[in-house]
Amino acid sequence: MKNASLPYNQQVYVNGTGISGIQSIEGNYGITEQNVNFAGFGYVTGLISQPMQGNFTISRALVSEDPFLNLTGDGTDFAFSGSVFYERPNLGGTLDNTEGNYMSGCFGFHSGYLTSYNISCGIGEVPSVSVAISVYGDLGPGIDARYNKGEATADNPAIQVPNQGGIVLTCDGSSTNRITSFSYSMELPRTALYALPNTTAADLTADSVKWKMPAQVDLSYPVESTANFTMEIDDYETKNLYGALTGIHIHNTDITINNDSGGQIVKFDLTKSRLISESFSSEVGGPVTVNLTYKKYSNKR
Amino acid sequence: MAFLKYEDVVITLGNEKIFADTAGISVDASVAESRNVYGEIERYAPTNGLRGELSFEYYMTGAIPSYLNMTGIPDTDTRNGAFGGLVFTDAYARSYNLEVQPYSPVKISSAVDFYSALTSSISASSSSPTDLPYWKNQYAHGVRSYVLGAPSNINSTLSVSYSVSAARRPIYLAGETSPTRVTKEAVEINMSLRGDNIGDFLLVSGRHAEITCHMLDMNTNTTLDKLKCSGQITRQELSVSPQNYLNGVISVRQVFQ
Numbered sequence: 278m279k280n281a282s283l284p285y286n287q288q289v290y291v292n293g294t295g296i297s298g299i300q301s302i303e304g305n306y307g308i309t310e311q312n313v314n315f316a317g318f319g320y321v322t323g324l325i326s327q328p329m330q331g332n333f334t335i336s337r338a339l340v341s342e343d344p345f346l347n348l349t350g351d352g353t354d355f356a357f358s359g360s361v362f363y364e365r366p367n368l369g370g371t372l373d374n375t376e377g378n379y380m381s382g383c384f385g386f387h388s389g390y391l392t393s394y395n396i397s398c399g400i401g402e403v404p405s406v407s408v409a410i411s412v413y414g415d416l417g418p419g420i421d422a423r424y425n426k427g428e429a430t431a432d433n434p435a436i437q438v439p440n441q442g443g444i445v446l447t448c449d450g451s452s453t454n455r456i457t458s459f460s461y462s463m464e465l466p467r468t469a470l471y472a473l474p475n476t477t478a479a480d481l482t483a484d485s486v487k488w489k490m491p492a493q494v495d496l497s498y499p500v501e502s503t504a505n506f507t508m509e510i511d512d513y514e515t516k517n518l519y520g521a522l523t524g525i526h527i528h529n530t531d532i533t534i535n536n537d538s539g540g541q542i543v544k545f546d547l548t549k550s551r552l553i554s555e556s557f558s559s560e561v562g563g564p565v566t567v568n569l570t571y572k573k574y575s576n577k578r
Numbered sequence: 579m580a581f582l583k584y585e586d587v588v589i590t591l592g593n594e595k596i597f598a599d600t601a602g603i604s605v606d607a608s609v610a611e612s613r614n615v616y617g618e619i620e621r622y623a624p625t626n627g628l629r630g631e632l633s634f635e636y637y638m639t640g641a642i643p644s645y646l647n648m649t650g651i652p653d654t655d656t657r658n659g660a661f662g663g664l665v666f667t668d669a670y671a672r673s674y675n676l677e678v679q680p681y682s683p684v685k686i687s688s689a690v691d692f693y694s695a696l697t698s699s700i701s702a703s704s705s706s707p708t709d710l711p712y713w714k715n716q717y718a719h720g721v722r723s724y725v726l727g728a729p730s731n732i733n734s735t736l737s738v739s740y741s742v743s744a745a746r747r748p749i750y751l752a753g754e755t756s757p758t759r760v761t762k763e764a765v766e767i768n769m770s771l772r773g774d775n776i777g778d779f780l781l782v783s784g785r786h787a788e789i790t791c792h793m794l795d796m797n798t799n800t801t802l803d804k805l806k807c808s809g810q811i812t813r814q815e816l817s818v819s820p821q822n823y824l825n826g827v828i829s830v831r832q833v834f835q
Contacts, residue, residue, distance in 0.1 A: 472734035
């Protein structure tokens with residue numbers, strides 16, 4: 278019988294931590310090949326011609342502390358693994374994946390690095406987070422990112438659903454105008470540097486993974502952060518376009534999301550961010566709104 | 579058939595078919611105008627014999643073939659060849675070079691001089707590599723090839739360039755249009771390593787280095803060849819650019835003859 282693996286019986290782990298609120302997860306890899314042709318014959322085979330890398334994207338509702346926020350830094354300390362476990366109905370339909378009893382399917386990755394982080398929210402919504410991950414290690418089935426491979430209970434973050442009153446936003450005019458939605462994104466492009474193996478042939482024969490992976494993965498600076506606010510106007514006035522010629526408008530913007538007891542879940546500080554676009558809109562049946570976009574660039578130090 | 583397709587052009591050197599990815603052949607006649615006392619051109623006269631060049635690029639599918647060996651065979655070793663049905667004689671290897679980079683197949687660029695006219699005519703032919711006795715289905719690749727002997731403070735080697743070249747000089751006897759001999763001179767091996775450092779600082783006399791690049795098949799871990807350069811480091815350089823890394827390059831030169 279051909280069955281289906283349905284989303285209610287799946288679990289996602291990142292660096293040993295079970296993640297709640299997952300809305301979608303997608304992973305892929307591609308191999309770039311160079312065709313080998315011989316004059317007098319034609320195509321013979323394809324050879325790998327680019328480092329093998331994969332990508333994951335995960336989106337989730339922000340219903341707890343966000344483990345991805347701790348992974349935005351530079352260096353190998355910020356590499357992480359992840360995996361999604363899914364039931365395989367014909368193999369018992371459970372997520373039991375303990376040693377010797379591999380009933381569930383598993384799709385995961387080693388050595389992933391966060392390449393973008395986005396969070397957005399509007400009135401009446403739970404904030405949603407989406408992240409993109411570049412994978413420089415292996416990717417596929419059998420990669421177990423659970424804490425102690427599921428043999429011990431992980432210290433998973435507690436569920437803390439933010440309510441509307443717990444979201445505190447600061448931008449130009451925010452004290453007297455109503456912000457109806459915001460988004461914040463961080464671009465974290467990574468550069469992977471691959472080197473030739475300098476090890477002995479014995480190590481290569483051992484099929485160790487170390488010579489397949491990059492020698493170094495670095496964050497490409499500057500890191501670009503973008504905050505976007507949509508505001509219903511009370512007394513806010515947009516800036517003049519040509520005003521930017523005498524100096525870009527610089528403001529302190531801030532996004533803080535607290536749980537229902539006032540504890541901080543996440544906070545984004547865009548001190549001295551640059552106002553780089555404004556849009557004004559008005560239509561029948563709705564209030565006048567403006568959309569403000571701020572950018573901030575952060576260097577290595 | 580007016581034009582031959584890529585699949586119909588077989589290249590042969592000696593007894594071996596070349597698994598060339600790209601190839602070209604050219605012949606040059608050295609002629610100069612002869613003028614009379616009035617400055618008028620009387621005719622064109624040869625000033626040297628014919629000199630041709632066969633150049634080809636191919637994926638390294640085994641050891642460096644004997645027809646490219648410039649360091650281990652006598653300079654009298656000569657080969658005949660064919661290119662798309664055209665035949666040439668008196669061919670001598672002049673140079674080859676390659677670069678090993680992570681996750682890239684290794685391609686060799688070669689040049690062979692020949693000192694004859696092209697004969698016969700262009701004709702279609704084909705050759706399946708798998709039918710040839712020396713076909714191994716192995717490919718040198720940067721994913722497994724590695725370097726030994728790099729200066730100790732170069733921890734990561736990003737790429738290796740390797741080249742062997744020789745100068746060829748044909749010797750003609752009076753009244754002959756084919757060389758009686760082609761000398762092999764100024765044979766040298768050059769190797770350069772790009773990495774995270776430049777090794778020990780150069781002395782006025784250079785600095786000795788013995789570097790070997792082990793060329794391994796990407797699938798079977800078989801060593802296809804070991805490319806050696808035992809000579810003096812003659813150049814060190816460092817460079818950096820925006821959004822990039824500090825790169826060091828060392829160049830090693832070995833003179834053979």
